[in-house]
Amino acid sequence: MYDAIVVGARCAGSPLAMLLARRGHRVLLVDRATFPADTLSTHYLPQAGAHQPAGWGLLDRLVRTGCPPITEMTLSWEDSVITGGVDPVDGISAAYAPRRTVLDAMLLDAALDAGVEVRLGYPVTDVLVADGRAVGIRGGTRRSGGAAAEDRAAIVIGADGPRSTIAATMNAAFYNVVPAASFIYYSYWSGLDRQHSARFRNGAQIGCWPTNDGLTVVAVMRRRERLAEFRADVPGNFLGVVRAVFPELADELATRGRREERFHGSLYPDNYYRAGHGPGWALVGDAGYHRDPVTAQGMLDAFTQADLLAAAVDRGLSGQQPMNAALADFQRHRDEATAASYRLACTVGELAFPPELAALLVAAANSPETRKKFLGMVAGFVPLAEFFAPAHLTEPKCSPTNPDPEP
Ligand SMILES: Cc1cc2nc3c(=O)[nH]c(=O)nc-3n(C[C@H](O)[C@H](O)[C@H](O)COP(=O)(O)OP(=O)(O)OC[C@H]3O[C@@H](n4cnc5c(N)ncnc54)[C@H](O)[C@@H]3O)c2cc1C
Incomplete structure (x- = not known):
C-alpha cells in the first residue's frame, strides 16, 4: 500500500512524486514510456519556470546538461519590436529550452533520488474503484501485455497528460473548453x-x-x-x-x-480545464488543465501545480486537513492562478490580436518602463494583472459541447 500513486513521469508527475517523497511519503511513479523519451514540445522554459527547479535544488543539474541560458528575448508584432532581458528574481534572469529527452529524464532522476519507486514501460489501463472512491491502479509492463498487476494507495494522481486515463476513468468533467485555433x-x-x-x-x-x-x-x-x-x-x-x-x-x-x-x-490540443479531484484521486499538469502552447508556459504550469498539489496531498495524508478539502483548495488555487493567463493564451493563440492588445504591444515597444513590465510578464515574473487590464483580454469562447464557463 502506497501513500500516493502518480501516473505519468514528465513535467508534472516526476516533480510531484519527488516533492511528496521528500515530505516522507511512500510514492509509486509509473509511466508507459521509457526514458529518455521525446514528446511533442518546443520546450521553452521561461525564467519563472527555471525558478521552480532552482527552488527544488535542480537548476544546477539543468545547467550541467549544457543547455544554454537565454538572457535576451525579442518579441515582434507586425512592426513593433520588443527586445531585452528581465530583472533577476532570486538571482534568476535566464530562460532555458532543454530538450524534453534531457529535462524529463533529469526530473525522473530527481524523483528516484528522493526515494520514489519508479516503474517505466508500465501502461496503466484502469483505476481500481471501491465505493465510488479511487483506491489504486491496474497496469503492467508491455511485455506482460498490461493489466498484470494491481497497486493500492491512499490517493491516485493522474499526471498523464491531455489524454489522461485517470481523468477519463474517473469522468473528470471538462469546463471552459476553447477549441484550439x-x-x-x-x-x-x-x-x-x-x-x-x-x-x-x-x-x-x-x-x-x-x-x-x-x-x-x-x-x-x-x-x-x-x-x-x-x-x-x-x-x-x-x-x-x-x-x-x-x-x-x-x-x-x-x-x-x-x-x-x-x-x-x-x-494543438484544445484549451480546457478539468475537474481536478474527486474521492481518492487528483489531476496535475496537462491532465487537468491545458492552454494553447503559444505562450510557452505549459511546463511552468505543470511545475507550479506540482508544488501546489504536493502541499495539498501532504496536508491530507498527514491529517492536517481533510483530503477532500485540501484537494478542493488545490483546484481553486489552480483555477484562480491561471484564469488570466488562460484568457491570454486563448487570445494570442488566435494569431490575430485584438486592437487593445496590439496597442499594448506598441506601447511596450516604445516605452522602456512598459517594455520592462512586458518582458517580466513573458518571463512569468510579473503577474498578468499588472500588465493587462482584464478588459484587454477577450473572453474565451466556450465550445458548443461545453457551453458553461464554470464546472
Ligand atoms: C506542440 C507543443 C509545443 C509545446 N511547447 C511548449 C513550450 O515551448 N513550453 C512549455 O512550457 N510548454 C510547451 N508545451 C506544453 C507542454 O509540453 C505540456 O504542458 C507539458 O508537457 C505537460 O506536462 P505533463 O507532465 O502534464 O504531461 P505530459 O508531458 O503529456 O506527460 C504525460 C506522461 O504520462 C504518460 N502516460 C499517459 N497515459 C499513461 C498511462 N495510461 N499509463 C502510464 N503512463 C501514461 C505519458 O507516457 C507521458 O510520459 C507544448 C505542447 C505542445 C503540444
Missing part, C-alpha cells in the same frame, strides 16, 4: 546563433530559441484552417512562412543553418 510545425537546426525570438505577422508566428547540443529549435505556427494546405508540402511551406514573416531568419536557415531532424507537427 492553430497548429505547429518545428525542427532543429545547427549553425545558428540566436537567443529567443518570437515574431507574429499576417496570422502566423515564428519562434526560435537555442537548446542542447548546439541546436536551435525553429517553429512555425499558423491557424488551423491552413493545416491541410501546409501538410501538402511541409518543408516548402515551412520555409515559405519563415521567409514571409522573418526574412532574416530565412536567410540564416538558407546560408548557415543545417536541419538536423525531421519536422515535428501537430494541431
